[in-house]
Amino acid sequence: xxxxxxxxxxxxxxxxxxxxxxxxxxxxxxxxxxxxxxxxxxxxxxxxxxxxxxxxxxxxxxxxxxxxxxxxxxxxxxxxxxxxxxxxxxxxxxxxxxxxxxxxxxxxxxxxxxxxxxxxxxxx
Amino acid sequence: xxxxxxxxxxxxxxxxxxxxxxxxxxxxxxxxxxxxxxxxxxxxxxxxxxxxxxxxxxxxxxxxxxxxxxxxxxxxxxxxxxxxxxxxxxxxxxxxxxxxxxxxxxxxxxxxxxxxxxxxxxxx
DNA sequence: GAACTCCTTCGAGCGCGCTCCAAGTCAAGC
DNA sequence: GCTTGACTTGGAGCGCGCTCGAAGGAGTTC
Numbered sequence: 001x002x003x004x005x006x007x008x009x010x011x012x013x014x015x016x017x018x019x020x021x022x023x024x025x026x027x028x029x030x031x032x033x034x035x036x037x038x039x040x041x042x043x044x045x046x047x048x049x050x051x052x053x054x055x056x057x058x059x060x061x062x063x064x065x066x067x068x069x070x071x072x073x074x075x076x077x078x079x080x081x082x083x084x085x086x087x088x089x090x091x092x093x094x095x096x097x098x099x100x101x102x103x104x105x106x107x108x109x110x111x112x113x114x115x116x117x118x119x120x121x122x123x124x
Numbered sequence: 125x126x127x128x129x130x131x132x133x134x135x136x137x138x139x140x141x142x143x144x145x146x147x148x149x150x151x152x153x154x155x156x157x158x159x160x161x162x163x164x165x166x167x168x169x170x171x172x173x174x175x176x177x178x179x180x181x182x183x184x185x186x187x188x189x190x191x192x193x194x195x196x197x198x199x200x201x202x203x204x205x206x207x208x209x210x211x212x213x214x215x216x217x218x219x220x221x222x223x224x225x226x227x228x229x230x231x232x233x234x235x236x237x238x239x240x241x242x243x244x245x246x247x248x
Numbered sequence: 249g250a251a252c253t254c255c256t257t258c259g260a261g262c263g264c265g266c267t268c269c270a271a272g273t274c275a276a277g278c
Numbered sequence: 279g280c281t282t283g284a285c286t287t288g289g290a291g292c293g294c295g296c297t298c299g300a301a302g303g304a305g306t307t308c
Contacts, residue, residue, distance in 0.1 A: 005284080006284090006285075007284075018268070019266065022265080022266065026265095036285095038273080038274050038275070038286090039286060040284075040285050041285085053236070055229075056229040056233055058265095059226065060226050060229050060230055064264075064265065064266095065264095082244050085237065085240040085241060088233060088237050089237060092233060095226065102185075102223065105179075105180040105183045105184050106219055106220075106223075108180050109184065109215070109216060112177070113209065113212050113213060113216065116209040117209060120205050129254080141255090142296075142298075145256090145257090146297085162256090162304050162305070163256060163303080165255085182295095187294080188294075
């Protein structure tokens with residue numbers, strides 16, 4: 001079991017140390033990160049795995065407050081799996097709708113691009 | 125050629141009147157929207173078409189400042205089509221990368237969902 | 249002509265998600 | 279013992295994209 005400083009954890013997760021501290025004080029972590037005798041944070045593999053999940057939720061657009069709710073459910077422990085599932089299913093639904101919308105707007109933009117491409121280096 | 129009040133334009137575009145005014149004063153429109161003798165804005169079909177393009181750029185995540193740049197190029201008139209094309213191509217590239225990233229994170233979340241689904245109503 | 253509705257401008261405010269700063273602590277190296 | 283560097287906390291600040299409020303004007307309805 002490795003145990004990383006905040007700088008190392010930042011590097012591994014792609015977040016900044018600032019953000020890691022912010023996530024912790026904002027209730028996004030499952031529990032307070034352990035401390036060395038110096039008071040410095042020590043991130044475990046479990047912490048990193050959880051941060052990866054948080055990153056996935058965030059990268060797919062889940063608001064901080066919903067990640068916090070999800071974290072609270074996981075923190076509570078066994079028994080609320082159905083609630084966690086609901087939350088994730090609702091999120092997936094939303095993300096899929098957004099993907100479809102962005103894709104459709106992108107196709108429209110593609111048409112515009114095609115027009116400009118024709119204009120900039122016309123075949124005729 | 126129809127000509128709409130700001131409330132009607134808001135309804136057609138799905139934006140709020142507040143946002144339409146904001147876009148105009150922030151330089152996202154191609155020109156100042158025409159006014160009735162009362163001073164009220166009158167949106168033309170051209171205005172609506174442009175707003176639709178702006179909406180597409182925004183919906184695909186283009187920052188306001190880049191939309192403003194694009195609007196400035198279009199406003200300048202003929203001769204900078206290559207620049208406009210560059211801008212749109214760069215945007216498309218970015219959006220496609222983001223779509224891929226979101227999709228990949230979503231797949232990972234799907235695995236989590238599958239685990240919970242199994243747990244909540246197990247086959248065994 | 250009073251009330252009502254729809255609009256105007258200017259500027260402040262807000263929610264989100266960080267991002268940064270100041271002042272201090274601790275451990276290691278010289 | 280002093281310096282250096284990585285860390286700590288609390289709280290302020292910021293960039294983005296709206297969003298809203300106040301005060302007022304124009305036009306219609308009764």
